Amino acid sequence: MRKTPHLVQYQGSKRIIAPEIVKFFPPSFDRLIEPFSGTCAITIFSAMKGLCDEFWINDINEPLVRLMEECVNNPLKLVETYENIWGGQFCEGENNIDYFYKIREEFNNGAKDPARMLFLLARVVKGAVRYNSNGELNQSCDKRRYGTKPSAISNNAMTISNLLKNKTLFSSLDYKEVLASAQKGDLVYMDPPYQGTSKDDCIRDNRYIQGVKFEEFVGELKKLNDRGIDYIVSYDGKTGDKIIGKTLPESLELTHIYINAGVSAQATLNGKNEITYESLYASKNLIKKQENYEQMELCFA
CATH class of the missing domain: 1.10.1020.10 (Adenine-specific Methyltransferase, Domain 2)
Structure with missing residues (x-):
């Protein structure tokens, strides 16, 4: 199996579980938008699989975006x-x-x-x-x-360039500006800073330059629902039986899936053998499209 190219080993990257995440992508879409792109694992994997031909890479961490743009x-x-x-x-x-x-x-x-x-x-x-x-x-x-x-x-940079050059927009905007520009036909994949990382939270997480407030994020997802924009969110999860963070509210009508992300490194350090599961949320409109597509496939089978 062809490996997904990457510049560096980056903590929090979704490179390993990208094949599981894209299983919930719609059968066709015009553009993939990553408002919290990091090192762009999902964009790179999607390009490698030929899922679409237009991409928007954004992250508030400007030097990281400039790195990927140069690559x-x-x-x-x-x-x-x-x-x-x-x-x-x-x-x-x-x-x-x-x-x-x-x-x-x-x-x-x-x-x-x-x-x-x-x-x-x-x-x-x-x-x-x-x-x-x-x-x-x-x-x-x-x-x-x-x-x-x-x-x-060199090998990875050239491969990434061949996949994304002349197909990709780069920016370093607040995620809300990016979401406001999304259009019908786009798919928005979001891997935001996880809970407990906002500046006004009790706990500050120094993995991120800037956190995302939970209630504000929920409000932005509601706007996407109201506008009929398809999206998928990776957001916290669980390790063993311990749920990490609040789940996104039922009022958003999301489909919530747990994806096996492997053995928890932190649990291993503590002498435990526990599996980490990443929470994945798919928008209601997206799931309906998948169901309709599957029904069409059955009709033509």
């Missing part, structure tokens, strides 16, 4: 610049760990170019990005490895 539109430049930065850690007299923190400081001080972003993502602990209250990257360096080799970056 798609200028992959050779990205790889060449990354190789120069990656190779710098091996220069005579250079300590590779100190070098990481030097690049991180340059990035936080304004040198937010795509190649630096890529190098930092490739070397952070567990591929897990962390931000301080000022929105600066503050995750530690993984001392056991040097980051993804440029040859691997």
Whole structure:
């Protein structure tokens, strides 16, 4: 089976469970929109499977969007610049760990170019990005490895570019602006920051530059329902028997599915062997379309 290309191992990426998620996509749609794109796993997988020919990648994390845009539109430049930065850690007299923190400081001080972003993502602990209250990257360096080799970056970047070039719009807008621009015929896939990540919540999660308020998000989904826009949401879930976060309200008339995301890394650290399940919500109009399509298939079988 052909593997889905990716630039880096990115914590929270839906790359592994993308085949399960797209099972709930409609049989045809005009454009795929990701308002919380991250490293675009669902967009890349959808393009690889030929599910549609137009994509909109958006994330409030502008350096991350710029990285993906450079990967798609200028992959050779990205790889060449990354190789120069990656190779710098091996220069005579250079300590590779100190070098990481030097690049991180340059990035936080304004040198937010795509190649630096890529190098930092490739070397952070567990591929897990962390931000301080000022929105600066503050995750530690993984001392056991040097980051993804440029040859691997090159192969994946070229593949991603071939899949998405001249087909993709890039932006770094508030998700509400993106949803307001969605049209009938679009499919919106959302993987928002999970609950407990908003600035006014009791718990701040430094995995995200900006959180999403639960009630505000529910209101935006209602607007999509009212406008007849198809959407799918990945939002929290459960580990073992423990439900994580509030479920989206029944008033939205969503179909709620649990997708097996594998053994929980955190549970393993705690000496437990528990499976994590991601919650997936499909809009009511989308499910109706699937049911009608399945009935049509039966008629012509």
